[in-house]
Amino acid sequence: MAQLKVIVNKLNKRTGPITDFNDKSNIKGAVFKGHIFEGEEKLTNILGKWYCDQSGYYYWGEGLDVISLTSTNNTSPVTNSNLGKATIGLPKAPPEDLPLNETQCLKVARWMETHFGSKCETAVENTPFTKQLLYAIVCKETAIYIYKWINEYTPEEILSFCVFDASGDANGTRKAFPENTAAFIKKYGQTLANELITEANKTRALRGWGPKHWVYAGYGLFQYDLQHIQTDQAFFEQKRWYFIDDCIEKVMKELMSKWKNNTNDLFHTIKAYNGSGKKAENYANSVLQFLNWINKGI
Incomplete structure (x- = not known):
């Protein structure tokens, strides 16, 4: 088994592989971008690789990223032999939306x-x-x-x-202080806010984004x-x-x-x-x- 992550917006769940994407006869549902599950590579045909999950459903391989070649449930943790160090366990559940493979x-x-x-x-x-x-x-x-x-x-x-x-300004969901840029300016003033905004905008530019008047x-x-x-x-x-x-x-x-x-x-x-x-x-x-x-x- 491998740990697999869906990388397309929607991926059909099928009872078996197909050779023509117009074939809708064996679709039994769908999974969506970011979903993580366990499965194994079963075969390769004209459309590419196909993976099968633990329930027997098939998924087109080009819509998946292999996060780990070994299932987290079947992998023994790497124990820490150093005296006084914390025991390193496995994840308690497959992590969702891993930022890296x-x-x-x-x-x-x-x-x-x-x-x-x-x-x-x-x-x-x-x-x-x-x-x-x-x-x-x-x-x-x-x-x-x-x-x-x-x-x-x-x-x-x-x-x-x-x-x-950018939480607080970008999506309004921040609970910790400062809840947004306005709250920061109210307590610490415009001068420090401007310095931090400048730093944030340097990184935004590096990421190909335009400037914002946000304290990150x-x-x-x-x-x-x-x-x-x-x-x-x-x-x-x-x-x-x-x-x-x-x-x-x-x-x-x-x-x-x-x-x-x-x-x-x-x-x-x-x-x-x-x-x-x-x-x-x-x-x-x-x-x-x-x-x-x-x-x-x-």
């Missing part, structure tokens, strides 16, 4: 190892965590963007580009959230996300605080690091999937 994940992890491995190793000494966990968090937080940049820009440039998350909410490789400005204003005023030492310090501080309430439970520590509810559970499942790939692949 296995190949992309490992590319980013190797980049992290090459440029920041020693600093990450030092940071996790005498903690329950490993540097590979930090790489896995990057894979979930920012790698969907940076893996496209690592052959074009220096590590220092990439660090400076890591201004993401996530800063750095690990996406230190803007809500922390209430107790850590200097990080944002001084643009400390440009520096890997500061980024690592923030993520480690947050992980350690969550570990205290979830001792010996890496899944719930990662979940709490992100928040609560189903989205945070999926976050933890995604990070654990990346972590297992990284531990086996580098």
Whole structure:
């Protein structure tokens, strides 16, 4: 079995392969973009590869991305033999909407190892965590963007580009402070807001987007959230996300605080690091999937 992700808007579920797309006779339903399930490659015909799920339904292979060649349910976790380190389990459920496939994940992890491995190793000494966990968090937080940049820009440039998350202004769903740019300006003023807006628009331009008058909410490789400005204003005023030492310090501080309430439970520590509810559970499942790939692949 492999873990498969639907990459087209709609993919028909069929009782068997076909050789002509006009044949609608064996359609029994559909799955939609982002859906993840388990299946195995059965055959190749004139239309390409066909995969079969555990219920016996067939799917056209060009509408799928193979996330993992081994099912997460059948794969043994990579245990952590280092004394004092957290046990690394498998995802509790197949993660939804993984931002990277296995190949992309490992590319980013190797980049992290090459440029920041020693600093990450030092940071996790005498903690329950490993540097590979930090790489896995990057894979979930920012790698969907940076893996496209690592052959074009220096590590220092990439660090400076890591201004993401327009929640609040883009979709109005942000609950943490600041709820939007207006709320930020009301408390911290237009001058600091303009500085952060300029940083966000540099990254927007890099992504091919026009400027917006929005204060973004996530800063750095690990996406230190803007809500922390209430107790850590200097990080944002001084643009400390440009520096890997500061980024690592923030993520480690947050992980350690969550570990205290979830001792010996890496899944719930990662979940709490992100928040609560189903989205945070999926976050933890995604990070654990990346972590297992990284531990086996580098």
